[in-house]
Amino acid sequence: xxxxxxxxxxxxxxxxxxxxxxxxxxxxxxxxxxxxxxxxxxxxxxxxxxxxxxxxxxxxxxxxxxxxxxxxxxxxxxxxxxxxxxxxxxxxxxxxxxxxxxxxxxxxxxxxxxxxxxxxxxxxxxxxxxxxxxxxxxxxxxxxxxxxxxxxxxxxxxxxxxxxxxxxxxxxxxxxxxxxxxxxxxxxxxxxxxxxxxxxxxxxxxxxxxxxxxxxxxxxxxxxxxxxxxxxxxxxxxxxxxxxxxxxxxxxxxxxxxxxxxxxxxxxxxxxxxxxxxxxxxxxxxxxxxxxxxxxxxxxxxxxxxxxxxxxxxxxxxxxxxxxxxxxxxxxxxxxxxxxxxxxxxxxxxxxxxxxxxxxxxxxxxxxxxxxxxxxxxxxxxxxxxxxxxxxxxxxxxxxxxxxxxxxxxxxxxxxxxxxxxxxxxxxxxxxxxxxxxxxxxxxxxxxxxxxxxxxxxxxxxxxxxxx
Amino acid sequence: xxxxxxxxxxxxxxxxxxxxxxxxxxxxxxxxxxxxxxxxxxxxxxxxxxxxxxxxxxxxxxxxxxxxxxxxxxxxxxxxxxxxxxxxxxxxxxxxxxxxxxxxxxxxxxxxxxxxxxxxxxxxxxxxxxxxxxxxxxxxxxxxxxxxxxxxxxxxxxxxxxxxxxxxxxxxxxxxxxxxxxxxxxxxxxxxxxxxxxxx
Numbered sequence: 001x002x003x004x005x006x007x008x009x010x011x012x013x014x015x016x017x018x019x020x021x022x023x024x025x026x027x028x029x030x031x032x033x034x035x036x037x038x039x040x041x042x043x044x045x046x047x048x049x050x051x052x053x054x055x056x057x058x059x060x061x062x063x064x065x066x067x068x069x070x071x072x073x074x075x076x077x078x079x080x081x082x083x084x085x086x087x088x089x090x091x092x093x094x095x096x097x098x099x100x101x102x103x104x105x106x107x108x109x110x111x112x113x114x115x116x117x118x119x120x121x122x123x124x125x126x127x128x129x130x131x132x133x134x135x136x137x138x139x140x141x142x143x144x145x146x147x148x149x150x151x152x153x154x155x156x157x158x159x160x161x162x163x164x165x166x167x168x169x170x171x172x173x174x175x176x177x178x179x180x181x182x183x184x185x186x187x188x189x190x191x192x193x194x195x196x197x198x199x200x201x202x203x204x205x206x207x208x209x210x211x212x213x214x215x216x217x218x219x220x221x222x223x224x225x226x227x228x229x230x231x232x233x234x235x236x237x238x239x240x241x242x243x244x245x246x247x248x249x250x251x252x253x254x255x256x257x258x259x260x261x262x263x264x265x266x267x268x269x270x271x272x273x274x275x276x277x278x279x280x281x282x283x284x285x286x287x288x289x290x291x292x293x294x295x296x297x298x299x300x301x302x303x304x305x306x307x308x309x310x311x312x313x314x315x316x317x318x319x320x321x322x323x324x325x326x327x328x329x330x331x332x333x334x335x336x337x338x339x340x341x342x343x344x345x346x347x348x349x350x351x352x353x354x355x356x357x358x359x360x361x362x363x364x365x366x367x368x369x370x371x372x373x374x375x376x377x378x379x380x381x382x383x384x385x386x387x388x389x390x391x392x393x394x395x396x397x398x399x400x401x402x403x404x405x406x407x408x409x410x411x412x413x414x415x416x417x418x419x420x421x422x423x424x425x426x427x428x429x430x431x432x433x434x435x436x437x438x439x440x441x442x443x444x445x446x447x448x449x450x451x452x453x454x455x456x457x458x459x460x461x462x463x464x465x466x467x468x
Numbered sequence: 469x470x471x472x473x474x475x476x477x478x479x480x481x482x483x484x485x486x487x488x489x490x491x492x493x494x495x496x497x498x499x500x501x502x503x504x505x506x507x508x509x510x511x512x513x514x515x516x517x518x519x520x521x522x523x524x525x526x527x528x529x530x531x532x533x534x535x536x537x538x539x540x541x542x543x544x545x546x547x548x549x550x551x552x553x554x555x556x557x558x559x560x561x562x563x564x565x566x567x568x569x570x571x572x573x574x575x576x577x578x579x580x581x582x583x584x585x586x587x588x589x590x591x592x593x594x595x596x597x598x599x600x601x602x603x604x605x606x607x608x609x610x611x612x613x614x615x616x617x618x619x620x621x622x623x624x625x626x627x628x629x630x631x632x633x634x635x636x637x638x639x640x641x642x643x644x645x646x647x648x649x650x651x652x653x654x655x656x657x658x659x660x661x662x663x664x665x666x667x668x
Contacts, residue, residue: 014657017649018642024624026642028649030660040502040546048636056662065499083499123660130544130568146546146572148635156639158646162622164567194486195538195564228541230567249662257659292486292538313536313589317485408495408543427542429490431513 004267006166007235008201011141011264015124017158024160031118032153033109033127034060034096036083041128041150042090050155055095057157059118060087061109062101064410066403068373071101077412094154107376107402110134110346114218115376117247121236121261126153131346131426132231133224137217138244139236139264141201144225164230165273167200171208173281178460180356181216182348182424182443184208185223186286187278190296197229200274203266204234208280214243215352222347223426226293235265287333287456288428288441290321295428297333299446299458305329324430325438326420333456336440339419341370341397341451342433343444345407348424349375351382353444357424358388359466360448360459361395367454370397370447371413373405397451409434422450469577471632472605475558477531479601479612481592482521487511487535488542489569493551495543506547507554532601534561534591540569540580549576559603561610561619563588574625577632579605581619591617605630 005013017026034041038060045052052058065080074081084101091098099105105112110131113119121139126132128150135142145159153159169188202224204217212220217234224232234240241258244250251257284298295318297304303322306329309315322329327336343349343357354374372392374380380402383389389399406413407425409432415421417436424447425432428439440456449459497509514520521527533552539562540548549572552560559579570580581603583591594612595601602611603619605626610617627633639646654661 014653018645020624022624022627026639026646028646028653031662037498037545043502050636079499118662120660122657128544128546130542144544144568146544146549146568146575148546148575149571152635152639155636156646158639158642160624160635160639162624194541195566198564198567225542228538228564228566251659253659260657260659292488313483313485313585316483317536320484410495410498427488427490429486429488429542431494432490435494435496435513 004269006266006270006272007139007203007233007264008141008166011122011124012163014122024162027124027159027161029126029153029157029159030057030123031113031125032058033113033125034058034150035063035109035129036065036087038128038150039083039086039090040147041154042094044148044151045154052094052096052154053157055097058096058154059099060091060096061099061112062087062106063108064404064408066101066106066401067411068400068403068405068413071401080411104377107379108346108349108404110222111349111375111379114138115247115378117244117250120244120251120257121240122264126159130225131222133229134218134222134346136221136224136231136233137214138240139233139261141233142231164199164201167197167202167274167276168272169202169204169276169278170206171204171278171280172206173208173279174211175208175280175283178285178445178463179283180443180445181212181219183283183286184280185220186288186293186296186441187283189223189227189293191276191278192227194226194292194294195228197224197227200229202229202232204232209234210237213352214239215350218350219347226426236261285443285446285459287446289325289327289333290318291324291428291430293426293428293441295321296441299333299456301333303327303329303331303333334458335455337420337455338368338422338440338450340368340415340421341366341447342406342421342423342425343370343447344373344375344405345425346375347426348444349373349379351379353424354383354388357444357448358391360445360462361452362391364395364452366396366451368451370451371400371406372397373400374402376402395451406433408432422447422456469632469634472558472577472579472629474602474604475531476600476602478527478529478599479532479534479595480521480527480530481595482533482535483592485536486538486541489540489545489548489566490542492540492548493545498545498547502550505554506551510551510555526599529556531556532559532561532603533557534588534595536588537563537585539565541566544568546572549573549578553578561588561591570622570625574628577629579603579621579629581610581621583617583619587617
């Protein structure tokens with residue numbers, strides 16, 4: 001009888017080609033996603049006269065620099081047009097499949113992978129993007145890697161990794177109305193700290209997680225990197241299989257694949273190096289107040305007071321974050337006025353996210369400008385079939401095309417210096433959304449509420465009488 | 469890659485936690501090719517503040533940085549390592565690092581030296597008076613003046629840095645094992661492959 005194993009160990013073991021005495025293993029990579037920023041990896045490969053070992057297991061997608069407006073006339077900035085073109089040329093030169101800017105399937109790589117059925121339980125998936133942890137929602141190991149590692153994967157279809165330690169984050173109890181997967185993710189990051197998950201692979205478990213839809217799990221696993229974890233995973237179940245069935249790139253022999261996936265969940269007695277418990281019933285809508293995703297509090301709270309912090313380094317961080325954010329200690333979070341909202345990014349741009357935002361915005365007006373960027377072309381078309389775009393437009397928000405957009409501002413969608421943005425993205429780092437930008441992270445429903453109120457606002461009273 | 473053994477040189481303390489890769493190099497500078505150099509954009513936005521430590525002429529020519537916890541967290545951008553390396557930084561000392569950052573650093577000859585939070589504070593305090601630091605990767609030690617501290621590093625990264633090794637050559641030597649794995653894997657996990665006919 002074999003020893004009980006976790007989900008992570010089963011997937012890891014199935015991909016381990018050789019293990020070195022020093023503790024690193026050479027892993028087989030099932031899917032390698034690339035984007036415009038991958039030009040460094042292609043350049044490194046070119047410098048070695050290398051070739052792509054398995055082009056069919058690679059997929060390049062235009063997302064980081066994709067214009068979200070006026071796309072048909074291309075990018076206005078020649079440097080942005082150039083970096084998008086470099087991806088096209090690299091894909092062509094090296095025989096890598098490409099979903100380019102004008103492809104109807106174009107979108108954010110972490111939205112497109114699951115949506116196409118390219119992301120599957122039991123796979124090892126890598127991408128030169130830290131939010132590759134997203135793919136773990138389907139029971140895959142999703143690893144963000146650097147350019148040199150991406151060049152290595154291109155040339156060998158393998159990656160050297162030390163097996164991370166195992167952490168189970170168990171969330172139990174029904175989420176209260178108004179709380180979503182994003183709030184669970186922020187609660188976990190606040191609990192663990194922005195580096196509390198480092199060297200660990202997280203498995204999210206418990207009935208709160210089981211009750212989340214696959215899209216909610218994608219949001220949750222997406223944020224694993226915000227507590228520094230190497231990856232985050234949810235065991236595949238009936239919801240996972242139902243989600244994948246019929247997807248364009250799902251396996252042809254789906255029944256055989258589903259049988260294999262049924263064996264993946266952690267064995268009952270499998271051991272974890274660390275276990276964390278959270279009560280889902282106590283998770284309220286959360287916003288961030290500072291410049292790290294760990295600076296997160298329930299919306300009913302106040303900006304913390306650094307003077308009351310025991311740890312000097314943490315007090316220094318809080319002081320500096322409060323100054324950068326233009327806030328003061330003790331200020332009620334609901335009194336913070338915002339200048340704009342952004343609904344989108346690989347964290348919260350899927351159809352359920354847009355429905356959640358539309359539920360709040362229907363029949364209401366935004367007091368501040370804002371942008372809604374769906375995660376992919378298919379998400380955009382689905383939203384338009386459902387008429388969600390009409391709700392956003394009627395509220396006064398811009399309805400734009402798919403891409404990473406204002407999460408990272410690479411395409412020119414920027415929050416201006418000193419402006420404050422209520423954002424469904426994943427990082428509130430200084431300058432993340434543009435030089436001098438101030439970001440408050442929250443769920444799509446909370447961002448919609450902030451749009452209507454013109455300030456951070458508890459969404460719960462705004463949901464009264466609205467269907468779930 | 470240039471091997472890393474012992475480094476002695478000017479060291480600069482940055483008493484900040486969470487110096488994420490967006491701070492090390494803001495996203496808008498990442499369009500440039502590697503050959504263009506990234507030294508001028510290291511900590512670009514933080515350096516707009518005249519009080520930022522690296523702006524102090526006393527720290528000109530720094531080759532070692534010391535910072536607080538969670539250095540290099542966030543984005544996987546290897547450009548953060550390029551910016552540090554092009555500026556001349558060969559070692560960063562901190563109580564914790566982003567996992568992806570440490571892998572990127574080790575691959576580019578930059579040493580991520582992990583110390584305890586307590587030692588990290590002592591090192592920052594020491595650098596307020598002393599300008600030179602010595603980092604010995606064989607001994608895994610940091611010396612500033614008469615004081616010394618131990619640091620941790622993932623053993624594989626240490627070996628790579630000491631020897632200037634490159635993973636690709638090592639992996640090529642495993643090709644037979646890779647081929648055997650693929651043969652076995654195709655038979656047992658046929659569903660995991662991609663339909664070759666799918667063209668994008």
